[in-house]
Amino acid sequence: MKRPAQDLSLEQLRVLVSVADHGSLSAAARELRRAQSSISYSISELEERLGVLLLDRSGYRPALTPQGLVVLAEARAVLANVDRLAAVASTMDTRRVEGRLRVAIDNLLLCEDLGRLFAPFAERFPPTQLVLRAESARTAVSLVREGECDLALHVLLGEVVAGLVHEPLGSIELVHVVAPGHPLSSHEGVIPLAMSRQHVQLVMSDRNPDAFKSKDLGVTGGPTWRFMDMSLRLSALRAGVGYGSLPWWMADPELRAGHLVRVTLELPLPPPLEIVATHRAPRALGPAARWVVQTFGAAVPLRERDTGGLRAKPRPSRGR
Secondary structure (H helix, E strand, C coil): CCCCHHHCCHHHHHHHHHHHHHCCHHHHHHHHCCCHHHHHHHHHHHHHHHCCCCEECCCCCCEECHHHHHHHHHHHHHHHHHHHHHHHHHHHCCCCCCCEEEEEEEHHHCCHHHHHHHHHHHHHCCCCEEEEEEECHHHHHHHHHCCCCCEEEEECCCCCCCCEEEEEEEEECEEEEECCCCHHHHCCCCECHHHHCCCCEEEECCCCHHHHHCCCCCCCCCCEEEECCHHHHHHHHHCCCCEEEEEHHHHHHHHHHCCCEECCECCCCCCCEEEEEEEECCCCCCHHHHHHHHHHHHHCCCCCCCCHHHHCCCCCCCCC
16 A cells, blocks of 8 residues: 655665665665665665555566656655755855865866956955866766865766765857868868768867766767867867867857867757766865855856857858
8 A cells, every 4th residue: 555655765765776876786785784675675665655666576686667767766856955955054054164175177167267266266265275177077076976076067977976966057058160271161061970980080088987988978980089188179179180079168269260160060969068066965065165166157158148150150161
């Protein structure tokens, strides 16, 4: 018989997420440091309270049912909101300013406008030593998870990470660009995938070895040059080495100056990338870190405001 939903507990939701993340009841038990029987009981209690079957236990390993997948997504959202609530509430009671604040910033977010943060930060938090690291999104998240950074400002890739809070800040769009003298710059209309694969694609890479296990975002399948530094990649684009994508705010001045031209590939660009501030939960952000999160969106052009030529009509083709 279905029991009242108000009897649900956060611990039951955490057990469900752990089972899904680790693939088995025994692995979840090790992660949560509980007996396997306790894990199994928590899942059974959750199923009884919801009145749905969450795990199919007929196979060698239990698998989520279609209903279980839906409940899992909702459980992740509930736990993320609880972590965020705890972090914000504890921040309200924080009075001690950090002696040091370590921030990892996604390479895609590095821009001159970021400098607007520095002077106000130094004036507002003179005791705080600010340590900044430019990293890929995955590495930035890993640094926070491993305790080497207090805060990461980055593009959100994939699902949220357990034990971390991801606070949404805005989004950025990407555009495909190439140097004016590159062969692709003179192609009229959409560049076929087969044609783009004949040229070098300049992509951002990651020093985190786990990143190479995941699928590259927006890579066409042709030859690639890989960069861990955005400024080096931009230099290679200007030099005509190959083609690639840039955040709109970085591409716009290059297009205006004639250093790069915009092209359209058959491989579509990803939708606007969500930008988040990530920190550990339930640890609260101190005053300096909270100020950085709140000020970042206003200081850095996360959304298109005055795009000028970037949103203008497509440039006339120069023929082939």
